[in-house]
Amino acid sequence: VKMTDVIVIGLGAAGVAALRKLHDAGLQVLGLEAADRIGGRIKTVKFGENNVKDLDLLDVSNLYLNNNNYIQTNGERVPEDKGKSIIGALAEEVARADKKTTKSVAECLREAGRTNELLNKHPTLSKPFIEYYERLNRIGAQGDTRYSKSLRSLEEYWPYPSKKIPVQIELNKEVENINWNADQSNQLVQVKCKDGSVYTAKRVIITASVAVLKERHNQLFTPSLPTAKINTIKDLQLCLLGKIYVEFTKPWWPKSPSYFQILWRDEDKAKFTSEERWITDIYGLDSVASQPNSLLTWVYGGGVEQMERQSLEQVQAGLNKLFDLVLRKQFNVTPIKSIVSVLTEENGSGGAMELSEPLYQGDIPVVCFAGEATSHHRHWDVQGAVESGFREAKRLIKSLQSV
The missing domain is CATH 3.50.50.60 (FAD/NAD(P)-binding domain)
Structure with a gap:
């Protein structure tokens, strides 16, 4: 001993x-x-021509970085300054909220959607932005706001x-x-x-x-x-997060770094079958510093488990359907060369x-x-x-x- x-x-x-x-x-x-x-x-993933340092616990809070592309799922873009203003309003609501309350962050955000002056000016954007904000910040409690992250713990x-x-x-x-x-x-x-x-x-x-x-x-x-x-x-409560590295034949996004924030409308979610539901849990795509031809795709919540049951061919087909719906109206998206999915993270909220x-x-x-x-x-x-x-x-x- x-x-x-x-x-x-x-x-x-x-x-x-x-x-x-x-x-x-x-x-x-x-x-x-x-x-x-x-x-x-924290590990290195073999992908494309180089290795990628993969941070499964990476903080991707790129709310205030430049080159954010806020795109609704009908293919329409939201101006970057407007998108940042709405995200800023949500962050401010959370910061102002009473941290001694038993209220969850998700409940706070839902309430902000009804009461915040800026959000009320953009009623069609309110719900998609709130959902995106929750996913980006791992608010958790997929589907039930009562069990999301507490308001008591948010800094440092x-x-x-x-x-x-x-x-x-x-x-x-x-x-x-x-x-x-x-x-x-x-x-x-x-x-x-x-x-x-x-x-x-x-x-x-x-x-x-x-x-x-x-x-x-x-x-x-x-x-x-x-x-x-x-x-x-x-x-x-477990907050699931999955990732897919997508390599294209050549980069099609306007700048690097670039961040694509997917804002889901309910009517667009309905265009996917139950077997494709995982696609509607994709909320962002980020350029990868060490992989100039690649984007990192983020998948949130219950869709992660469904995605992991798909073959790589099915995942690629799903991504192409997403790109057809959301991105190809605005961008000349080049063909996918290869993909690799990374293990999920399971964080308690x-x-x-x-x-x-x-x-x-x-x-x-x-x-x-x-x-x-x-x-x-x-x-x-x-x-x-x-x-x-x-x-x-x-x-x-x-x-x-x-x-």
């Missing part, structure tokens, strides 16, 4: 951030990663920890069980891996995804998690404060929870994941230094 100060389970952005902070504080740390590489969803940024950290890291170590009551007298935690190896630490940080916690929390923790924590995990609450032995935090879903401010992107890793590392540094 190997002993250390802190074990960090899961070495994505949150885990690496925690390792760095703990190491810099002089603590002995060990990182355990189930995969054969660190980085989690932390830099990504990119430099090497001289700490012990073990790959291909899938954690099977965390016994957080293994040695009450010394407040020790025992971590058992699927390959039979066992590690002991004074503290543990786990960065498992919401999906993993939902599926495995009963087997993963000994003793079982407190009822309040289990209820939080059960109630967390709501419950971040409760999920981030540690497991205690007495008043000692022995197991801490990190990961983007636990971020109090940005539970949808890399920055939120990093912030959560730093947050829990600071908690344990304070705890261990006070002993």
